[in-house]
Amino acid sequence: MWTNMQTRVITKTQGNTVVVASPGSGKTTVLTEHIVHQLRTTETDAGSVMIITYTRQAAAELKQRLFSQTRHLGVHSLHALRIGTFHAEAFRMLLQTGFKVPPVLGTNEQYGLMRRILHEQGFSEPVHVTALSQALTKAKSTWPTLPVPRKYGAVAAQYETAKRALGRWDYDDILVEFCSHLTVIQTAVAPVRYLLVDEFQDTNAIQWEIVRAFQRMWSSRLFVVGDDDQSIYGFRGASPRWLQEASDLNPPGDTFVLSTNFRSDEKIVAAASQLILHNQQRIVKPFESNSTEEGWCAFTSWRNEDEEAEGVTQLLQRLYDTHPVWSVAILARTRRQLLASWTKAGRAQNHVNGEWHTFHSSKGREWDAVIVTGAVNDNPYLREPAENEEEERRLFYVAMTRARHALWISCPRRIQKARAKESKFIEETKLLRVPRKTWQGRVD
Secondary structure: OOOHHHHHHHHOOOOOEEEEEOOOOOHHHHHHHHHHHHHHHOOOOHHHEEEEEOOHHHHHHHHHHHHOOHHHHOHHHHHHOEEEEHHHHHHHHHHHOOOOOOOEOOHHHHHHHHHHHHHHOOOOOOHHHHHHHHHHHHHOOOOOOOOOOHHHHHHHHHHHHHHHHOOOEOOOHHHHHHHHOHHHHHHHOOOOOEEEEOOHHHOOHHHHHHHHHHHHHHOOEEEEEEOHHHOOOHHHOOOOHHHHHHHHOOOOOEEEEEOEEOOOOHHHHHHHHHHHOOOOOOOOOOOEEOOOOOOEEEEEEEOOHHHHHHHHHHHHHHHHHHOOOOOEEEEEOOHHHHHHHHHHHHHHOOOOOOEEEEHHHHOOOOEEEEEEOOOEOOOOOOOOOOOOHHHHHHHHHHHHOOEEEEEEEEEEOEEOOEEOOEOHHHHHHOOEEOOHHHOOOOOO
């Protein structure tokens, strides 16, 4: 059953639209229902519609949702829709211009090329491959592109030279080349009259430039939906700024706020809401639960990581015994931290129930119960100290809001044999603190 606000978004038929949507508010469903309504009730041509999201998985899900509406829209209209990521659609449009598009390096190929050049330049630590890749991605996340940091300047130049000699592009080159050929694209491909973008908080500057270019070239009408409080890809150049500025587009559009969470019980939403209030760079909006259940939400500290792992395995067993049909996830800030937690928990229990994810990979997912491990300040598992406190808080917010009915957060007081301090986010959430002996809590 739709709320009044959702219905207003779905049935809107004119002008630009900005939808600011809280976690669990059904934003992707609203987008798909909106385009179905457009195609059924207006003269919108499916071939002039482009729907953008940020991962191939999300694009496949959008297609699946829309194809479930075949009886309403017809196969022809559904196949005419252009649905994909920014990179996929830009690549396709470049091909349609007749532009000779070179093969794109796969991740392993790209890292292999970078590793060789880094070795030649005397960089021996494996971490530099990731750092160089991220530096190049961030430099190419704007238009015009920016120089990479001086530390990697010479290496980056050699990498670009070697890549050209191979006659190849990398993934980031797709949008750069797209922006370089906008004049040709404007006249060579079918115009985009209606552009819809899901997860708009993940937009970076070059993608924003493409959105604006579509409006300049084709007067594209725009529909964007996202949550600035879930903008967590700063290392790719993403910023909540573009969602925050989208309402200033010319011509101006209507802004709607979807504030009702249909996923999480009351205590989980209350704690997450308390946390995110501490960010300054955000659109102020209500966040409320549709659930009438309180749910369970608590924090516990442990002497060390081994004791924490034992507590996690005991809780997993308790959940399995009391709620065998529940889905459960164990989340950690980084892959290295997650692996360490999984290894220690595996020692304590042969069969470790639940899914294991980083905060980033948990985005877009949900589970009945979520366990957040290793919630410490100055996390030693981060390769470099976190630079953006607000983005770290948004990451923690994302992790918390994956839970439907139960959320446990834990912190070891010693991590990698060094003293650790609990994350400042714990105090900000105003979570119930429970002693180790009652860690398992009430999960009925």
